[in-house]
Amino acid sequence: xxxxxxxxxxxxxxxxxxxxxxxxxxxxxxxxxxxxxxxxxxxxxxxxxxxxxxxxxxxxxxxxxxxxxxxxxxxxxxxxxxxxxxxxxxxxxxxxxxxxxxxxxxxxxxxxxxxxxxxxxxxxxxxxxxxxxxxxxxxxxxxxxxxxxxxxxxxxxxxxxxxxxxxxxxxxxxxxxxxxxxxxxxxxxxxxxxxxxxxxxxxxxxxxxxxxxxxxxxxxxxxxxxxxxxxxxxxxxxxxxxxxxxxxxxxxxxxxxxxxxxxxxxxxxxxxxxxxxxxxxxxxxxxxxxxxxxxxxxxxxxxxxxxxxxxxxxxxxxxxxxxxxxxxxxxxxxxxxxxxxxxxxxxxx
Amino acid sequence: xxxxxxxxxxxxxxxxxxxxxxxxxxxxxxxxxxxxxxxxxxxxxxxxxxxxxxxxxxxxxxxxxxxxxxxxxxxxxxxxxxxxxxxxxxxxxxxxxxxxxxxxxxxxxxxxxxxxxxxxxxxxxxxxxxxxxxxxxxxxxxxxxxxxxxxxxxxxxxxxxxxxxxxxxxxxxxxxxxxxxxxxxxxxxxxxxxxxxxxxxxxxxxxxxxxxxxxxxxxxxxxxxxxxxxxxxxxxxxxxxxxxxxxxxxxxxxxxxxxxxxxxxxxxxxxxxxxxxxxxxxxxxxxxxxxxxxxxxxxxxxxxxxxxxxxxxxxxxxxxxxxxxxxxxxxxxxxxxxxxxxxxxxxxx
Numbered sequence: 001x002x003x004x005x006x007x008x009x010x011x012x013x014x015x016x017x018x019x020x021x022x023x024x025x026x027x028x029x030x031x032x033x034x035x036x037x038x039x040x041x042x043x044x045x046x047x048x049x050x051x052x053x054x055x056x057x058x059x060x061x062x063x064x065x066x067x068x069x070x071x072x073x074x075x076x077x078x079x080x081x082x083x084x085x086x087x088x089x090x091x092x093x094x095x096x097x098x099x100x101x102x103x104x105x106x107x108x109x110x111x112x113x114x115x116x117x118x119x120x121x122x123x124x125x126x127x128x129x130x131x132x133x134x135x136x137x138x139x140x141x142x143x144x145x146x147x148x149x150x151x152x153x154x155x156x157x158x159x160x161x162x163x164x165x166x167x168x169x170x171x172x173x174x175x176x177x178x179x180x181x182x183x184x185x186x187x188x189x190x191x192x193x194x195x196x197x198x199x200x201x202x203x204x205x206x207x208x209x210x211x212x213x214x215x216x217x218x219x220x221x222x223x224x225x226x227x228x229x230x231x232x233x234x235x236x237x238x239x240x241x242x243x244x245x246x247x248x249x250x251x252x253x254x255x256x257x258x259x260x261x262x263x264x265x266x267x268x269x270x271x272x273x274x275x276x277x278x279x280x281x282x283x284x285x286x287x288x289x290x291x292x293x294x295x296x297x298x299x300x301x302x303x304x305x306x307x308x309x310x311x312x313x314x315x316x317x318x319x320x321x322x323x324x325x326x327x328x329x330x331x332x333x334x335x336x337x338x339x340x341x342x343x344x345x346x347x348x349x
Numbered sequence: 350x351x352x353x354x355x356x357x358x359x360x361x362x363x364x365x366x367x368x369x370x371x372x373x374x375x376x377x378x379x380x381x382x383x384x385x386x387x388x389x390x391x392x393x394x395x396x397x398x399x400x401x402x403x404x405x406x407x408x409x410x411x412x413x414x415x416x417x418x419x420x421x422x423x424x425x426x427x428x429x430x431x432x433x434x435x436x437x438x439x440x441x442x443x444x445x446x447x448x449x450x451x452x453x454x455x456x457x458x459x460x461x462x463x464x465x466x467x468x469x470x471x472x473x474x475x476x477x478x479x480x481x482x483x484x485x486x487x488x489x490x491x492x493x494x495x496x497x498x499x500x501x502x503x504x505x506x507x508x509x510x511x512x513x514x515x516x517x518x519x520x521x522x523x524x525x526x527x528x529x530x531x532x533x534x535x536x537x538x539x540x541x542x543x544x545x546x547x548x549x550x551x552x553x554x555x556x557x558x559x560x561x562x563x564x565x566x567x568x569x570x571x572x573x574x575x576x577x578x579x580x581x582x583x584x585x586x587x588x589x590x591x592x593x594x595x596x597x598x599x600x601x602x603x604x605x606x607x608x609x610x611x612x613x614x615x616x617x618x619x620x621x622x623x624x625x626x627x628x629x630x631x632x633x634x635x636x637x638x639x640x641x642x643x644x645x646x647x648x649x650x651x652x653x654x655x656x657x658x659x660x661x662x663x664x665x666x667x668x669x670x671x672x673x674x675x676x677x678x679x680x681x682x683x684x685x686x687x688x689x690x691x692x693x694x695x696x697x698x
Contacts, residue, residue: 152564183424275500
């Protein structure tokens with residue numbers, strides 16, 4: 001078998017080349033020859049299945065590795081991920097994204113690939129635009145997205161990215177009426193009957209000795225639904241516009257948070273602050289009763305602007321934390337006036 | 350007992366006032382009268398121990414609460430924290446910081462207060478300058494720092510902040526020599542003997558089929574210690590200056606990370622990437638042997654610039670995650686050319 005490095009491909013010819021393809025699904029047949037990508041060739045070279053020549057002179061692995069690193073962007077990272085997936089027994093093929101990954105135990109041809117794999121350095125920021133482009137491309141051909149993030153010490157973390165529908169089973173709350181007072185940065189309902197009703201039926205706010213302390217998003221939501229009126233400390237009525245204006249001064253991301261809060265509440269979920277988990281919200285599909293303790297919340301939801309850029313160490317931290325408290329990490333944003341939810345979770349392929 | 354709201358104090362006189370002081374340590378005696386802060390007065394009012402008049406007209410609790418919220422910045426938050434600590438059975442007194450907290454079971458006068466309590470809204474950024482000022486003030490009078498962070502739904506999370514010494518028990522590594530190649534954003538040592546020595550004795554990098562992949566900070570450290578030389582892909586020798594220049598282009602925070610990495614390595618600790626936990630480093634005091642798996646790392650260390658401003662939800666996430674994997678969260682920075690470490694941990698007073 002002859003193998004020659006030409007550009008960013010290794011071209012195999014002679015006996016054995018077709019065997020590599022027929023048995024291992026390496027490379028793409030081109031007439032009588034087989035064309036390997038640099039990652040495939042490195043893998044076979046390191047396993048001593050092939051030798052590689054450049055201008056008919058044999059290369060050693062170190063030489064080949066350095067040349068590959070010059071000829072292919074991100075070569076080291078791609079090779080790490082390719083090798084890792086191969087060693088777990090998967091069939092992996094180069095694709096327009098970095099790789100196509102087949103389901104466990106499935107050979108190319110038996111069934112379609114399951115994931116598009118994107119290899120990313122932890123140092124490279126990832127924009128939401130780029131991520132949704134990945135998702136749309138994959139959705140069009142019914143594949144999933146697997147991000148393979150390589151950290152600076154060459155460890156790989158895999159993430160599955162998918163869209164989420166957020167739906168819960170709560171009944172809407174609308175049969176209570178009353179008013180609250182905006183203090184510095186929260187609204188207090190002093191009427192203890194209303195306070196208890198909102199808390200017990202809608203799970204709004206925090207009850208303190210019969211008073212209800214509402215967050216700004218909760219207050220704006222109830223105001224918009226005409227369930228409560230809000231006055232300032234001097235007793236002046238605040239319009240929704242005035243209230244959201246004040247709230248935005250207190251919290252610059254207020255409107256973004258409110259849009260997502262509202263969408264999830266309208267979809268019958270219970271939405272509470274996620275501060276202790278470093279996210280905007282923790283979300284429950286349904287809460288039967290507030291008599292006992294709150295049940296386990298299923299999601300952490302963090303709102304992001306539609307031009308958000310993910311820093312991967314930060315994303316890693318958020319997802320790792322969500323997982324450690326058995327929640328799904330959801331990133332939410334508004335696109336064309338509609339709320340969108342993306343579920344990013346660690347995967348162990 | 351008469352009690353009159355004057356400015357941001359409530360002045361008690363008559364029978365019962367001295368009893369409040371002698372038994373509960375509320376207020377500060379001023380001649381025949383007792384002066385309460387608004388938080389103390391609210392607490393006693395809500396528990397129906399006192400009534401409060403304004404211009405000799407009785408106030409109801411709601412009126413008093415609203416007026417207090419106008420007269421004292423952060424009143425609602427301070428009251429939430431005061432009430433919480435009182436209900437846990439602590440003695441708490443107003444102080445130049447928000448409160449002084451006495452050790453459990455200790456009355457004022459029996460022993461000094463243990464903590465200065467600072468009440469902060471989760472929305473308020475906290476600068477490192479401010480935090481170190483808090484710490485220095487407290488250290489001068491041998492007190493600790495307790496941050497009481499109130500989230501938007503009025504839940505309180507307490508954090509204890511203290512300085513840390515970072516010291517480990519590893520032997521220095523210096524008897525190996527060789528060279529590595531800088532590829533795109535990591536250094537590879539192809540010499541498998543050197544690779545194994547560095548990995549097994551210093552726990553540097555990641556071993557892959559006899560090659561060692563080093564991170565940029567690891568490489569710079571070994572280069573500075575003259576343990577390795579580094580060449581580029583064309584074989585040109587890179588000076589330390591040239592290498593750190595290139596590394597800084599790849600990773601803007603490189604120098605900051607390297608300074609802290611170096612300090613901890615020089616203090617005989619084992620420092621590895623903390624990417625999976627969203628921090629710069631995970632740190633081991635000592636590793637006996639790499640033969641088996643790495644043991645549990647004790648710390649997560651995140652480096653910050655000396656003008657860093659903490660966003661509390663982000664800080665909350667980092668600390669919560671560290672705790673969920675049984676590690677201490679340490680923030681590290683360089684001040685006057687010296688590495689400084691701050692341990693911030695959740696407390697349950």
